[in-house]
Amino acid sequence: MEGNQTILTNPADGKELKYKFNRCFWSHANTGGKKIFSNKDLFDDVGVELLNNSYSGFNSTIFAYG
Numbered sequence: 001m002e003g004n005q006t007i008l009t010n011p012a013d014g015k016e017l018k019y020k021f022n023r024c025f026w027s028h029a030n031t032g033g034k035k036i037f038s039n040k041d042l043f044d045d046v047g048v049e050l051l052n053n054s055y056s057g058f059n060s061t062i063f064a065y066g
Helices: 039-055
Strands: 005-009 015-021
Touching: none
Parallel strands: none
Antiparallel strands: 005 015
């Protein structure tokens, strides 16, 4: 991960695929020096805003992988 970009490397050929998102949160045990985000961190950062938008009648989506 670099900022809002997640980079996946194919171990067979070393090719990289880069995906950009509005926000990315690192939660893997092997941190590589990165901050590990907890569920509370995630909720505080995006959950509250999404709930408030939903209560106001707007659709909200969280894409979570892993």
